[in-house]
Amino acid sequence: MALLELNNVSRHFELRPGVVERVLRGGKTRVIKAVEAINLSVAKDEILGIAGESGCGKSTTCSMVAGLLPPSSGEVLYRDRNVGEMTSSELNDHRRRVQMIFQDPYESLNPRFRVSDIVSEGPRALRLWGEREIEEQVAAMLAGVGLPAGKYWDRYPHELSGGERQRVGIASALVMKPELVVADEPLSMLDVSIRAGILDLLKELSRQRNFACIYVSHDLSILANIADRLLIMYLGQAVEVGSVHDVIKNPKHPYTRALISAVPVPDPRVKRSPPKIVGEISRPVDPPPGCRFASRCPHADQSCSEVFIKLDTNSPLAHQAACHRLEQINSEAT
């Protein structure tokens, strides 16, 4: 059974023109389709990586999974229960089970809270345990992320290094004993030499504490290292999903291919064949109905701007790409 399932989930934002715009230029309300008809599933104990460039909808997807943003359509199922239909006490429980780790360790910690207050805040807000128990759990959790409570208990965030702050962020999510952790680019603000430590910590804790994880990043090198499965998004659409090895070693979708071949390799002897993609990712404002990559895709034809196949959640473990011309592309290549 999947822990989390997103069925046909979309999130649209309306872009209303100002009064002047409306009167003088007849501006209409435009729609940003940040996430369009996403299907995905996360199994217990797996790490699902979501990759894509900025504006691909990965952060919006995270917010919907964490219950911070309701979907415009479609359903978010958690243990087969629709999150949109939960009662407030169920929702509180859901809030505990699904936790987030944030991107920016300098922004995501309240500057006026001490480390112990930051980590205790979740259990206190949801009244998970008594105060004494919270204290014990928090101390144990801090030790678990490598910050001995004796030394860090009374510190303020501005007294910590970036790596230490991110450990506090991780502790404050995991102290809730979540079943699913959504990590939104947790390493992108950290220095190279300490990234591996945080990555190891996340991997190790996910094994120890049995939580599933959605790890969102634009950095495929990191995802290649931590994820079990990988979902690639482009401009709000899911374009490819599969085991991390399949997707990276044998990408199917033209976008995934371009993306992977564009990742620089830390070895001067490796010569990559650069992708043949032109242009830049735009914003999904009133996009055409078909595949949103069509305008930049070297293999696209007329049908691509009209047809878009969604990924199929019924076979979650299969390697699939949302491109209806895969066979033609493959035959062109050979």
Add this chain to the structure above:
Amino acid sequence: MPEGFERGLLARITRTVGEHYRIIHANPLSRIGFWVVSVFTIVAIFAPWLAPHEPWAMQYDSEGSIASLRPPSLEFPVGTTHLGYDLFSQLILATRTTLIIGAVSGFISIVIGANIGLVAGYYGGKIDEILMRLTDVLYGMPFLPFIIILIALFGRKLEFVILAIVLIIWRTSARVIRAQTIAIKQRQFITAAKARGCSNLRIIYRHILPNVLPLLLLYAAFNIAWSIITEASASFLGFGDGTTISWGGMLYELWLSGKTRVAWWWFAAPSLCIITLVTSLVFVSRAYEEVANPRLRKR
């Protein structure tokens, strides 16, 4: 709540007080302001025991005649009025009235302003719209006609003076705190708090409030200063509480006596007090302008 919370609360309060003491002491001007305000506060508390005479008792000199319009001397340190009242005693007792009005209306206005600002800024949308239009209406309300009507309706009483001052003053702090709240609510640690399951009220009062606190204290000091000035103007125009004595009221009586050109001391003493206290409060508030952010403080 279990006792751990109590313990934490007490420790937090001591820590907070110490922190603010350090903030004020870091800035030399604020330090001076702080001590001047403290002296005024002590005078206000012990006013009845400190004042050598009754404020409205005629004083006689050694020859038995009324000590009318005496300039400052050893016997009457700041002189006397045309009716022989001791201005020094009046000044001391007036300190009490002035400080009470300042502190009470300053406090009430900041509490109202802060809450309205926090709620409007955090919830946004319709709530924000309604609350902000309400403050706009108050911006359009002229102070003097407003207090004249209040006093015409209810008489010259301290409570109404305070009420009028509060209604006029809270609007600015509400706007400023709303702006700051909007800035803070967009920061990621607020999203983090939501993701941890914190309720809206918890986010407002536990996560946002401490972050607007320096601004809040800055405006609290401003509000007290403004209340004192406003009270002085109201009293000077004869709209103060007639039964208690205040610095503005002393100036009003000088005006009534028609001795403005003669009794410079009668004019100088309350004026200097007003200027000194208000300036000191502004100095104290300056310390908070520099601590919008704990990162700027010494590590």
Add this chain to the structure above:
Amino acid sequence: MTDTNLLSVANLSVGYSTSQGVVNAVSDVSFDVRRNEVFGIAGESGCGKSTLIRALLRLLSNNGVSTATSITYEGEDVNSFSDDKFRDAILWKRISLVPQSAMNSLNPVYRVGDQVIEAIRAHRSVSRSEARERVEFLFDVVGLQPELMRSYPHEFSGGMRQRAMIAMSLALDPGLIIMDEPTTGLDVLVQEQILRRVREIRAEVSSSIILITHDIAVIAEMSDRISIMYGGKIVESATAIDLFESPFHPYTLGLKNAFPSISVMDNELISIPGTPPALIGEESGCLFEPRCPFSDATCAQILPQSHSVGEMHQVSCHRHTDVTELREKASKKSTWHC
């Protein structure tokens, strides 16, 4: 040797005076940039790489003081130039900068094209139409349509702004272009496009480039030679191939372990324990010593000198003679984390 060197810097140090004391952001850095090469400076935040560039271009903030025994550019001693003379004669004309966060370096109220035109006219007496022709050419070089000259910065994406900044840096045909984190914050595909463009430009205009970044992968792909900075010092310099095939310094070894690669997926990543030094006050010994698993008593007391360990390969480490042992041990996780 002087013929091949475009820029030579000897013993450059920068100190910032702060309320907590003097921060030695850069200490005793010496390097050469040859003609027609890409010289990469890699290091983590706070290692002094950006300060180094600012000192070189006399762009330090008021509390920063830089000293150097000599700085020569194209055989000319520029160290003795006054700030004004340096700005007048060198900056933009002969050495240009693509600043960090180039995204925000364009003035939002002027058209992008006009900003580049003004930059040209500020340094060269050319007519507006001549300058405009030049900018059209430059836009073409960096891969922007000439029509975009009439756009405002907010109409540009991050990648386009970066291209515009590169166009500006090329405007006066400088012999050396310094790029400070040119692709940080850009998406992979855009980064790829820009880096490809930079390679093409370099092949055409024969300028040298100093590339500064924390991204080991980018620097590995772009650079001919690389210097690794740590704690305000250059700890190792070598050709790109040498640095990756036969690194000497424990910090370089550690960085290699810590950096993920998409081509080698199953590699275990190993972080370097500890945090970078604060650089306040007097130092004694090697700055990497507290984090180094190979350090001994000497390392804590004596500052390591630069040793030549190969052709164009220098390393500042006392234990450079034990390199085979170091390399073998460094690849094991237990060496770094016990």
